[in-house]
Amino acid sequence: MLLLTPGPTPIPERVQKALLRPMRGHLDPEVLGVNRAIQERLLALFDPGEGALVAALAGSGSLGMEAGLAALDRGPVLILTNGAFGDRIAEMALLHGLEPTVLEFPPGEPVDPGAVAQALKARRYRLVALVHGETSTGVLNPAREIGALAKEAGALFFLDAVTTLGMLPFSMREMGADYAFTGSQKCLSAPPGLAPIAVSREARRAFTARRGWYPDLERVAEHWERGGYHHTTPVLLHYALLEALDLALEEGVEARERRAREVYAWLLEELLVRGFRPYPKASPLPTVLVVRPPEGVEADRLVKALYAEGVAVAGGIGPTRGQVLRLGLMGEGARKEAYGFFLKALDRALALA
Numbered sequence: 001m002l003l004l005t006p007g008p009t010p011i012p013e014r015v016q017k018a019l020l021r022p023m024r025g026h027l028d029p030e031v032l033g034v035n036r037a038i039q040e041r042l043l044a045l046f047d048p049g050e051g052a053l054v055a056a057l058a059g060s061g062s063l064g065m066e067a068g069l070a071a072l073d074r075g076p077v078l079i080l081t082n083g084a085f086g087d088r089i090a091e092m093a094l095l096h097g098l099e100p101t102v103l104e105f106p107p108g109e110p111v112d113p114g115a116v117a118q119a120l121k122a123r124r125y126r127l128v129a130l131v132h133g134e135t136s137t138g139v140l141n142p143a144r145e146i147g148a149l150a151k152e153a154g155a156l157f158f159l160d161a162v163t164t165l166g167m168l169p170f171s172m173r174e175m176g177a178d179y180a181f182t183g184s185q186k187c188l189s190a191p192p193g194l195a196p197i198a199v200s201r202e203a204r205r206a207f208t209a210r211r212g213w214y215p216d217l218e219r220v221a222e223h224w225e226r227g228g229y230h231h232t233t234p235v236l237l238h239y240a241l242l243e244a245l246d247l248a249l250e251e252g253v254e255a256r257e258r259r260a261r262e263v264y265a266w267l268l269e270e271l272l273v274r275g276f277r278p279y280p281k282a283s284p285l286p287t288v289l290v291v292r293p294p295e296g297v298e299a300d301r302l303v304k305a306l307y308a309e310g311v312a313v314a315g316g317i318g319p320t321r322g323q324v325l326r327l328g329l330m331g332e333g334a335r336k337e338a339y340g341f342f343l344k345a346l347d348r349a350l351a352l353a
């Protein structure tokens, strides 16, 4: 099965091999050394500034999302959404009693900084939350502009970096981000199960609530900064993540961005020729290509037909449910050879449709 979904992504051989290493304890000095090496690489990718906490939580990206919200001392919070993952942040903020104001933007369009500036003038917020790249619609949001507005308004800036960290230029310092997270299975092409997070020094001061034992960032710091026991970590996933982080840094984020953009441009061209139409109206996200199928072809049926041809892609979710094909160009997903195979399978599937 050729895996071309917008997460999980295929994992390189070097990462796969790391999973075969003999098991060790989660407090074994060698494993704690691997954790420190992971932290070093995460500092390079997140660039969160002095005094930040970086760690890889044992869970998927959604745990990274929830851990930040569960730690915030109080609301109100401003949630910016233009798709399924912005909506997920809003849902969590409500569950954690953070008095969310949800500012919605049309799916397929980026968040508008002008509207955000207005909302920030109307009320004082403790935190502003944004999804950098919205996977449900394939739209890249203006993180830097929103970060600057949040800072100006004296609010913390919470950034979902799941479709961008490791593939697109990223710096929490430059974007003014105080909390950012990703999932190991997206742009880093490691197995699912870890959620790398970074908490700025400023956010650490405000993240004093402890709504939940497992995601408690103080307990997380006890393990990741002082080598103490919190819970049994997935040691083999740590080995694999370290290999994946090394591969990303060896290739370099600039080269990875170029790779994603090249495959995106070529693949979109190929799809337009076949009658597909791009879903995003502006600011396309280079790591997730979202297209509407040709007239008369049903998206979800096409996803199933492709699966029968040996290719796994995703259909729509949230606002795009049943309307689109979503093609992953994160990490190892952004390979022209794989998408060459996809196009052949697509032509067979379309001939049958």
Ligand SMILES: *Cc1c(COP(=O)(O)O)cnc(C)c1O
Pocket: 007, 060, 061, 062, 063, 065, 085, 131, 133, 134, 135, 160, 162, 163, 183, 186
């Ligand atoms: C995949 C994804 C997540 C988290 O998803 P998990 O399935 O929990 O790893 C969060 N935000 C975005 C933008 C995503 O694409």
